Amino acid sequence: xxxxxxxxxxKYKGEGKKGYLALSNISLSIQGEGEFITLIGETxxxxxxxxxxxxxxxxxxxxxxxxxxxxxxKEAVKKKKIRLNPIRKKVGLVFQFPEYQLFEETVLxxxxxxxxxxxVPEKDAVETAKSVIKIVGLDESYLERSPFNLSGGEKKRxxxxxxxxxxxxxxxxxxxxxxxxxxxRNALLKVxxxxxxxxNKTVIIITHDMNTVYEYAKRVLVMRDSxxxxxxxxxxxxxxxxxxxxxxxxxxxLDLTNKLERxxxxxxxxxxxxxxxxxxxxxxxxx
Amino acid sequence: MRIIDIxxxxxxxxxxxxxxxxxxxxVDKGEWITILGHNGSGKSTLSKxxxxxxxxxxxxxxxxxxxxxxxxxxxxxKKIGIVFQNPDNQFVGVTVRDDIAFGLENLQIPxxxxxxxxxxxxxxVDMADYLNKxxxxxxxxQKQRxxxxxxxxxxxxxxxxDEATSMLDPKGRNTILxxxxxxxxxxxTVINITHDMKESLYGDRIVVLKNGKIIKDDKTDAVxxxxxxLEKSNLEMLLPLRVLRLLxxxxxxxxxxxxxxxxxxxxx
Numbered sequence: 001x002x003x004x005x006x007x008x009x010x011k012y013k014g015e016g017k018k019g020y021l022a023l024s025n026i027s028l029s030i031q032g033e034g035e036f037i038t039l040i041g042e043t044x045x046x047x048x049x050x051x052x053x054x055x056x057x058x059x060x061x062x063x064x065x066x067x068x069x070x071x072x073x074k075e076a077v078k079k080k081k082i083r084l085n086p087i088r089k090k091v092g093l094v095f096q097f098p099e100y101q102l103f104e105e106t107v108l109x110x111x112x113x114x115x116x117x118x119x120v121p122e123k124d125a126v127e128t129a130k131s132v133i134k135i136v137g138l139d140e141s142y143l144e145r146s147p148f149n150l151s152g153g154e155k156k157r158x159x160x161x162x163x164x165x166x167x168x169x170x171x172x173x174x175x176x177x178x179x180x181x182x183x184x185r186n187a188l189l190k191v192x193x194x195x196x197x198x199x200n201k202t203v204i205i206i207t208h209d210m211n212t213v214y215e216y217a218k219r220v221l222v223m224r225d226s227x228x229x230x231x232x233x234x235x236x237x238x239x240x241x242x243x244x245x246x247x248x249x250x251x252x253x254l255d256l257t258n259k260l261e262r263x264x265x266x267x268x269x270x271x272x273x274x275x276x277x278x279x280x281x282x283x284x285x286x287x
Numbered sequence: 288m289r290i291i292d293i294x295x296x297x298x299x300x301x302x303x304x305x306x307x308x309x310x311x312x313x314v315d316k317g318e319w320i321t322i323l324g325h326n327g328s329g330k331s332t333l334s335k336x337x338x339x340x341x342x343x344x345x346x347x348x349x350x351x352x353x354x355x356x357x358x359x360x361x362x363x364x365k366k367i368g369i370v371f372q373n374p375d376n377q378f379v380g381v382t383v384r385d386d387i388a389f390g391l392e393n394l395q396i397p398x399x400x401x402x403x404x405x406x407x408x409x410x411x412v413d414m415a416d417y418l419n420k421x422x423x424x425x426x427x428x429q430k431q432r433x434x435x436x437x438x439x440x441x442x443x444x445x446x447x448x449d450e451a452t453s454m455l456d457p458k459g460r461n462t463i464l465x466x467x468x469x470x471x472x473x474x475x476t477v478i479n480i481t482h483d484m485k486e487s488l489y490g491d492r493i494v495v496l497k498n499g500k501i502i503k504d505d506k507t508d509a510v511x512x513x514x515x516x517l518e519k520s521n522l523e524m525l526l527p528l529r530v531l532r533l534l535x536x537x538x539x540x541x542x543x544x545x546x547x548x549x550x551x552x553x554x555x
Binding site for chain 1: 324325326327372426427428450453454455456457458459460461482484520521522523526527529530533534537539541543544547551
C-alpha cells in the first residue's frame with residue numbers, strides 16, 4: 001500500500017480557524033498505481049486537508065499516515081527525523097489555483113524548476129518537459145512562451161505538466177476543472193484519465209461535479225464534517241439514500257436514466273455512466 | 288421597459304488584440320439574461336465594463352437611461368451590482384455586518400437607515416443569524432449570499448452574477464440559484480454569466496459570446512437546441528438533447544423517446 005491513514009485526527013489552530021476540527025478518525029489506504037479516485041463533500045468538510053496529509057504538507061495530530069513506508073508522525077517531523085523530499089517526489093499535489101503559482105519567464109523554466117531542484121541534470125529535465133507538455137495536450141512550441149500570456153485552461157495544463165515532470169506515482173488534483181468551459185473541462189478530464197490509463201498512475205481528483213464522479217471514478221471518497229463517510233464505488237453511492245443526507249446532486253446520466261425508466265417504462269440492460277453509454281443502452285432496447 | 292442599452296462597445300487591453308468588439312445588447316427591466324461563452328470569450332470583461340471597473344475604448348453603456356462615464360459611475364453602481372466567482376475574494380469587513388455595510392457607507396446612507404437595511408437584507412438571504420460572524424468561517428454558498436445581501440442593501444435594480452456558482456458545492460449552488468430565481472420574480476433584472484447549461488434554463492434569453500463578439504442572442508430554448516452555435520463556443524447541449532442527437536446519428540427512431548427527450552431538454 002502506497003499511502004495508509006491510521007486513525008488520523010487533525011485540528012487547525014491559531015486565529016480564524018481556532019479549534020476547527022478538519023479530520024476525525026480517518027483510516028484509508030491508497031495504492032501507488034492504477035487507481036482513479038474522486039474525493040467529494042461539502043465546502044469545509046475536510047477534503048483539501050485530507051489530501052494535504054497525503055504528501056506530508058500537513059501532519060496528523062494523532063494517528064499516523066504511512067507514505068511509501070515512511071511513517072509520518074508529529075514528533076518525528078518536529079525533530080526533523082523524516083526526509084520529506086522523497087515523499088513529495090512520489091506524491092504530486094496540484095493546488096486549487098495552480099495558475100497563481102507559475103512564476104518563471106518561460107513555460108520550460110517553470111516545468112523544469114521542480115526536477116532541477118531534485119538534482120535532475122538540465123538536459124534530462126528539458127527532455128522530460130518536452131514529453132510532459134504533450135501529455136497535458138499542448139505542443140512543444142509552448143515551452144518558449146511566457147506562462148502569463150496563456151489562457152486559464154492553458155495555465156492549468158502547464159502547472160499540471162510541472163508536477164508530472166517530477167514523475168510522481170500518485171497525482172492529486174484539488175478542483176482542477178472549476179471555472180473551465182465544458183470543452184476545456186472535458187479535455188482536461190481526458191488528460192487525467194489518460195495519465196491514469198496509459199501511465200498506470202493513481203489519480204485523485206477533488207471535485208464538486210457529480211458528472212465527473214459518475215463517469216470517471218472507480219472509487220469515491222465522501223467527506224462530511226471531518227469524517228470519511230463513504231469509500232466505495234460510485235454506482236452504489238448514487239443509488240443510496242445518502243446522497244440527500246450528504247447534500248450531493250444526482251449525476252445527469254443517472255437522473256435521465258431514472259426518468260426514462262420511470263416515465264416511459266423502459267428498462268435498460270446496463271447501468272450507463274456516460275452519454276454515449278446511455279445512447280448504446282437505449283439503442284439495445286429500442287432496435 | 289429598457290434598463291440596459293449597450294451600443295457598439297469595444298474594449299482591448301493591448302491595441303490590436305480586441306477583447307470585445309462592437310457589442311450591442313439591450314436588456315429589459317425584470318429580464319433574466321444568460322451570457323454563455325468559452326474561457327476568454329470576453330464575458331467577464333463585459334461585466335466589468337458594465338459596473339465601470341473598466342472603461343470602454345469605444346461605444347456607450349446606458350443603465351436606466353443614464354450614460355456611464357467618470358462622472359456617473361457612482362450613480363450607476365447604485366443601479367447595478369456584481370457577485371464575483373470566488374467567494375473568498377470579495378470580503379472587506381471583519382464581520383458579516385461590516386461587509387454588508389461597506390457598500391452603504393460608500394453611498395453615505397444615514398446610520399439608522401443603514402442598520403435597518405442590513406438587518407432587512409440579511410434576513411432576505413437567510414443570513415440574519417450570522418451578522419456578527421467572521422466571513423471567512425462561512426461556507427462558499429453562505430459567502431455568496433452575504434455578497435448578494437451587500438448588493439441588495441444598495442437597492443440596485445440589476446445584479447450581475449459572474450460565474451457566481453462555479454466554485455460552490457451542489458448545495459451552495461442550489462441555494463444561490465433559488466435565491467436568484469426569487470429575486471428575479473420580485474422584479475430584479477438578472478444577468479447570469481455561466482458555463483453551466485442547466486443554469487441557463489432559468490433565464491428568458493441567452494447571449495453567446497465567442498472571441499469578443501456576440502454570435503447569438505435569442506430566446507433560451509432556441510439557443511439551447513442550436514448545436515452548432517454551442518459547439519463553436521466550447522459549450523455542450525444539455526444531456527437529453529445530446530442523447531437524442533446521438534440516437535439520431537445511429538438511426539434509432541422511436542417517437543415516444545424522441546418527444547420525451549425533446550420535452551426534457553427544455554424543462555431540465
